[in-house]
Amino acid sequence: MIKIIVIDDEPLARMVISEYLQQHHDVKIVAECGDGFEGAKMIQQLHPDLIFLDIQMPKLTGFEMLEILDEMPNVIFTTAFDEFAIKAFEKNAIDYLLKPINRDRFEQALTKFKNRHLNQTPKETSAKIDAVREEETLERIVVKNGSQIKIIPVQQVVYLEAYDDYVKIHTKDGMFLKNKTMSSFEKQLDPKQFVRVHRSFIAKVDQLAKIEPMEKESYIATLLTGEKINISKSGYARLKQIIGL
Numbered sequence: 001m002i003k004i005i006v007i008d009d010e011p012l013a014r015m016v017i018s019e020y021l022q023q024h025h026d027v028k029i030v031a032e033c034g035d036g037f038e039g040a041k042m043i044q045q046l047h048p049d050l051i052f053l054d055i056q057m058p059k060l061t062g063f064e065m066l067e068i069l070d071e072m073p074n075v076i077f078t079t080a081f082d083e084f085a086i087k088a089f090e091k092n093a094i095d096y097l098l099k100p101i102n103r104d105r106f107e108q109a110l111t112k113f114k115n116r117h118l119n120q121t122p123k124e125t126s127a128k129i130d131a132v133r134e135e136e137t138l139e140r141i142v143v144k145n146g147s148q149i150k151i152i153p154v155q156q157v158v159y160l161e162a163y164d165d166y167v168k169i170h171t172k173d174g175m176f177l178k179n180k181t182m183s184s185f186e187k188q189l190d191p192k193q194f195v196r197v198h199r200s201f202i203a204k205v206d207q208l209a210k211i212e213p214m215e216k217e218s219y220i221a222t223l224l225t226g227e228k229i230n231i232s233k234s235g236y237a238r239l240k241q242i243i244g245l
Contacts, residue, residue, distance in 0.1 A: 002027040002114075003046065007039035007062070008054035008078060013099065017052050017078070020106045027110075036060030037149070040068055048073055050113055052097075055079045060151075063133055064142040067180075068149055072126040076109050085135065094128045130184060138188040141169060143176040150176065154193070158225055160185055160202040170227070195242055197221065197235035205243060211236075 004027055008014050014032050021027055030046050033039040036057055043051065051073050055062040062077065077089065077096040089096045095109045141152045152171060161168040162182045169176045186196045197203045203221060210222040211231065219231035231239070 002050060003030045003048040004028065005031045005033065005039065005042055005046065005048045005051045005073075007033045007036065007051060007057075007065070009034050009057045010054070013054065013078060013101070016101050017106075020101075020103060021110075024110070036062065036065035040065050043069060043071075043073055047071070050074045050076065052076050052078055055081065060142065060149075063129070064140075064151075066126075066129060067142050068144040072123070072129075074113060074125060075129070076113060089132060094125075094132060134184065134187045136188065137190050138185075141178065143169065143178050145176070152176065154189065157194075157204055158207045158223060158227070159204060159229055160194075161229075162200040172225070192242065195235070195238050197231040197239060198229065199232070201229045201231075201235075203229060203231075203239075205239075208243075211239075 004021065006014050006017050006029060008017075011034070014034075018029060018032070021029060030048060031042040033042055037060055039051070039053070040060075053062040053065070053075050055077055056079070066072065066075070075094065077094065078099060078101065079085070079096050080099045081096075086096065086098065095112055097106060097109055138154055140154060141157070143150050143152065152169060156171045156173065158170045158172060160182065161170065163177065165179065166177045167180050167182055167185060169178055182196070182199075182202065185202060186194075189202065193206070194202050194204055203223075207223045207225070208221050209224045211219050212222070214220050217233040219236050221229050221231050223229065
């Protein structure tokens with residue numbers, strides 16, 4: 001029996017999926033959730049084989065919900081994304097259902113899951129979702145600290161710092177850890193606001209107070225907070241393109 005969780009803030013969308021699944025006797029809906037917080041809780045408790053996940057939800061988007069999970073489930077997205085975004089899904093072999101959900105397309109997605117995704121590892125699923133997310137510009141960052149979830153608007157970020165397998169997100173309210181790569185952040189953050197100034201640092205341009213030369217064509221930046229970060233030769237060149245140093 002395939003355990004399924006349906007996560008969508010629209011009751012009608014959940015009802016349609018539930019109705020379509022009634023035709024399949026080898027599946028069972030173990031939970032229906034109206035937001036990402038409830039969805040994350042049910043996934044951790046029930047360990048489903050598959051989730052149907054809406055992307056554009058209030059409070060926590062579908063992508064953001066996946067970021068806070070300890071285990072990555074198999075996902076069929078339900079989305080009203082535009083054609084460009086859909087191409088990103090197709091390119092990375094993550095299945096999706098475009099709203100309003102068509103029954104034939106639903107059956108195709110579920111069959112694809114049964115034939116292929118039951119043998120797919122969570123790591124492969126996570127990598128594909130990361131590839132899709134790199135198509136969008138981050139407006140906020142979701143971090144998890146124990147059972148607490150914090151949503152950080154990118155406007156509050158001062159700079160990012162590499163820290164082993166994590167990234168330290170420095171804000172005016174303190175520092176938070178995120179299990180993500182610097183290169184992923186570099187691709188997702190607005191390049192007019194954030195610049196990779198060093199292999200270990202991404203700086204928010206409007207937080208730079210002063211830049212001073214150091215040895216071997218390197219530099220050091222003082223931020224408005226008084227903190228200092230290193231700037232490499234290539235990072236300085238990127239800064240010059242953005243702010244005309």
